[in-house]
Amino acid sequence: MKTTAPLHSLRRHQRKRGFSALTVLALLLSTEIILATGMGFLAISPWEVMEVIWSSISGLSLPPAMNPSFPFVVMEVRLPRILAAALVGGGLAMAGAVFQAILLNPLADPYTLGVSSGAAFGASLALVLGIFGISAPAFFSVPLLAFLGAMATLAVVFYLAAPDGRLSSNTLILSGVIVAAILSAGIGFIKYLADEQVGVIIFWLMGSFVGKTWSDVTLLTLFTLPCLLVMLYFARDLNILALGGRMADSLGVDSRRIKKILLLAASLLTAICVSVSGIIGFVGLIIPHLLRLALGPDNRLLIPACFLGGAILLLTADTITRAWLPTELPIGVLTSLIGGPFFCLIFRRKQLGQRV
């Protein structure tokens, strides 16, 4: 007797929905990249944007009627910034999804373990050393020290949590909070040292994509793609980890090892995003949360969807501040100002038991 099990069809239906969701998100993102590149002080039509991009890929010459400054504006000014914003948004959202899954907490974000405080401390240190004239040029030392700060923080958090054989979420979150509190005090001290020039530090901490170049995009791609692959590879194990360490172990997942690998990948991703763009809040919290509500908690679908969704959201925010607002607002402020109240709304509706 060969009857199709109802579960079988339920699952096939889910997978189909997943594929179409990813396709829609990918189409949205590509459209947005083209449209956003055309927007700004110098308006360029989407068609011309595509012509410029195509000519720089294929090496074909451009139609002579086109404004000769367009290729420079598209390829050297806007596109690097737009791709950097998309990659950072995607990276933060993916990292957020992984942190939420490992810490068994839908309200965790890429900064929960104090990685952002470590990065902020490193960047502040580089900036204040620059103020005193001790360090290398800021464009090089700030991202480097931010990255080192983030990774050092992760190492300390792991060290504090290590006696807990299963790296349980409470232990990890507590360790993160402790380290972050110490680092905040350190940042406060550095700001005090910086005295009148404290503005440089504050501005960096609020995040920005101004002046991002192809080398930033390359750096981000070099980190984002391997991390995406690692996360996809372990996505099924991550689903099992959602059952808790003991259950996951009894189902044959080496929970301690996989937690370590994935926390490392997610923190690496967060560190590189923060060191390129400063601290941008809420993307890593809202996107995984929203997409989980829409698509369900299966990480095999959720993680790639978060990459696309995070890219769309942060690119939208960056385009608003770059092309629409009369003066450019720090993007970290914008995402938190829009994201915060929006999140309150979702949170409240969820508390009331309504499906969003």
Added chain:
Amino acid sequence: MSRPPSPAMTVSKKQPLFVMRQGCFAYRTNGGGMVLHNIDLDLTPGRFYGLIGPNGSGKSTLLDLLTATRSLQRGGLLFQGRDIRAIRKKELATRIALVPQRFTSNFDFTVAELVIMGRYPHIPRFSQPSSHDYDLVEEAMRSMQIDHLAPRLFSDLSGGEKQRVVVARALAQDTETLALDEATASLDIHHTIAIMREVRRLVSQQGRTVIAAIHDLNLAAAFCDQIIVLKDGRIYQTGGVAETLTPELIAAVFSVQAQVEAATHDHPLRIHYTVESP
């Protein structure tokens, strides 16, 4: 409730399932205090073992050791004649399943998704479940009477329904050995008996092995073949139901006065606790 006689079969000639010698375990976060001391244990396949003892006597820890979710600090543990640490976790998970007492999920998985996770150790990475997998999952859900809940969200279920989902997941794992850690402690008496019966059936009819930490001594008396008594991290006694569940042992291990009524054809061994009025 009558119960089939304990399988006399060829059990004694079979290879032992678990052999633990001088097993010691301490939690690192516990200031180094030993939780289990010099445990010697031999478990034979095809039996229903009841693990009893006061709170904190080391029952859950012992189950963790047998399911290799924790490992011994001293001493040795063989599973089917092999050092358990040398067996790949995923392979072991196709042979032993664990049912915890409580299970909560912060993420909105559906019932079907959670039960299918029991097939995880059997399905290679990046593969989809086969029709055999789906068959086992549906059978497990039917036996726990939760097949109608398949598309529902786990978080929306009642406590009893949730626990049946957890048992169904372990059944879907389709292992020859099942470890139950107070699996029915949060259930009403109807579902408690339903689950114990199903588990007993797996032992009696399919020759699987069950080791269950049980608080309710009457439940242990009704369903188990063998009782393992733990006290303060040591094995106090092991043996058959009538042999172990005596007033003397209950007084010594639990500090409770009790009368024991021997098993008859009509009912299993019964324990009546003496509760002094205040």
